[in-house]
Amino acid sequence: MSRVLIVGAGLTGSLCACLLRRELKNKVKIVVWDKARGSGGRMSTSRSPDGSSHSADLGAQYITATPAYSQSHHSFYAELQASGLLQPLLAPIEGLKQREGSVDYVTPRGTASIVKHFLSESADLCFEHHVTGLYRRGASWEVHRKAGGSEEFDAVVLTMPVPQILQLQGDLTELLSVSQRQQLDGVQYSSRFALALFFSPDVQLQLPWAARYVSDSDCIRYVAHDARKRNADAAGCGPSLVVHTGVPFGLQHLERDKDEVQPIILQELYRLLPALPQPISIKCQKWRYSQVLTAVPGCPGHMTVLAEPLLVCGGDAFSHSNFDGCVESALSVLDVLKGSL
Incomplete structure (x- = not known):
């Protein structure tokens, strides 16, 4: 063998x-x-540092299927939808550019659930x-x-x-x-930083969108109310907010420790969302290799x-x-x- x-x-x-x-x-x-200590790679779903059951997608946020790939990769999309791991994106995302004929999908259990699904039947896995x-x-x-x-x-x-x-x-x-x-x-x-802010169960985030592409910041490019964006049931948990920086900001601060960069991102986040409550925990991720440009x-x-x-x-x-x-x-x-x- x-x-x-x-x-x-x-x-x-x-x-x-x-x-x-x-x-x-x-x-x-x-x-x-x-x-790493877990599967997923850039399709990463992270737990709150406080050990609670909070989770947030720090990497890929949703999946866009073009008409051609919906056909050629139909078996994969059908398998993941039948397993309850993939659902159409229904929540409003401000600034999302729609492509004609394309379908956007989200992962109710987090993007890492797709990776775990394929690993579950396939191999001896060593972290x-x-x-x-x-x-x-x-x-x-x-x-x-x-x-x-x-x-x-x-x-x-x-x-x-x-x-x-x-x-x-x-x-x-x-x-x-x-x-x-x-x-x-x-x-x-490309390179970028990502933050996940985890809030207490009694907090309700009063946001008019599930996610938003930011155009008026030199630091932040994208913000998402994570559970709302992925049609997830967050019963028993507080909400979580995901923040992605823009690529120029990521490159500018790439060689700095993420603990040094986190306060800069938070300061800009509260400028954009001044009414945002204080989180009970925060996780920062540096994506040195975020998306392939070439x-x-x-x-x-x-x-x-x-x-x-x-x-x-x-x-x-x-x-x-x-x-x-x-x-x-x-x-x-x-x-x-x-x-x-």
């Missing part, structure tokens, strides 16, 4: 693991490693497994972790952001062709670094930075894995 390691428990990695299990069933041993190096050992890969120790696999799929791929020690960089290296070096990401040319879905033993890269940097881009990449990587295994 071939051992396959998928590095990254975000949408591309989780869907790739799920589809591989469905296609090859008991013919492969699938392992997923992620350096806090930070991959630092890849070394070719004959017909297998020896994969090293930051905490020490290593394991061998017959095939490795890398789905983390491209700069993190290029930082890996070992044989990877020597195996990349000049063209592949140039393509990876050309990938660019993908690998041609958006091939994947990049095969070595055919034997198989080493392949995937993720939105090889397609485009949204739900359907991750699906496209996962399908592309799946074809490579099936052909190899």
